[in-house]
Amino acid sequence: MFMEGDKRPRWGEARLEEARFREAERRDIPALVALESATFEFHCIDRRHFLRLLESQSVYCLVLESNEGLLGYALVFLRRGKSRARLYSIAIDPRLRGQGAGTLLLRKLMLELAHFGQRRLSLEVRTADEAARRFYDRLGFRPLDSLPGYYDDGADAMRLVTELPERVRASEQAVAS
């Protein structure tokens, strides 16, 4: 029975403790689609779109999973010959939001991208989405451009950008030389 003062973990805490990162695979598509439809009302990435994305050489998709399944994902486009990657989509299971999982996922992604030799990461966010903007601001993203009427519904966006960790690139260079 639940007693007042109990320190039982919330839904996400237990799962976050056992969570790990890995690159997305085709077998993740049903869980990725479920996460999308639980997250976005419009323009969810569907099964076929995920399949195309995961097969593309210019896409990197990192997932966060626990023993019970996918907790979140982040998908980026890497452009040939360019050192700026673009975050295309990020989502955390709605039951786990606000508990640090998104921060962990994005930090891990930024380290991975730096490891691949990328220097910057950009993304678009709805100008009106203050919660998402706070999330990115805390992770070091700063405004790069305004994109009036960027979304299909006419809403404005901002393009944000952050520098990827220098230290990783430097240690990579030391290893490579």
Ligand SMILES: CC(C)(COP(=O)(O)OP(=O)(O)OC[C@H]1O[C@@H](n2cnc3c(N)ncnc32)[C@H](O)[C@@H]1OP(=O)(O)O)[C@@H](O)C(=O)NCCC(=O)NCCS
């Ligand atoms: C944005 C998102 C990936 C952040 O992951 P998270 O695990 O909730 O984030 P963290 O716990 O590490 O950080 C919490 C911060 O995220 C931001 N945030 C954005 N959307 C949020 C949401 N739906 N619930 C909780 N926090 C949210 C807030 O700034 C929050 O900080 P605050 O509590 O001071 O307001 C996640 O909330 C999500 O999947 N949201 C819906 C999809 C989305 O908005 N994607 C980004 C579109 S650009």
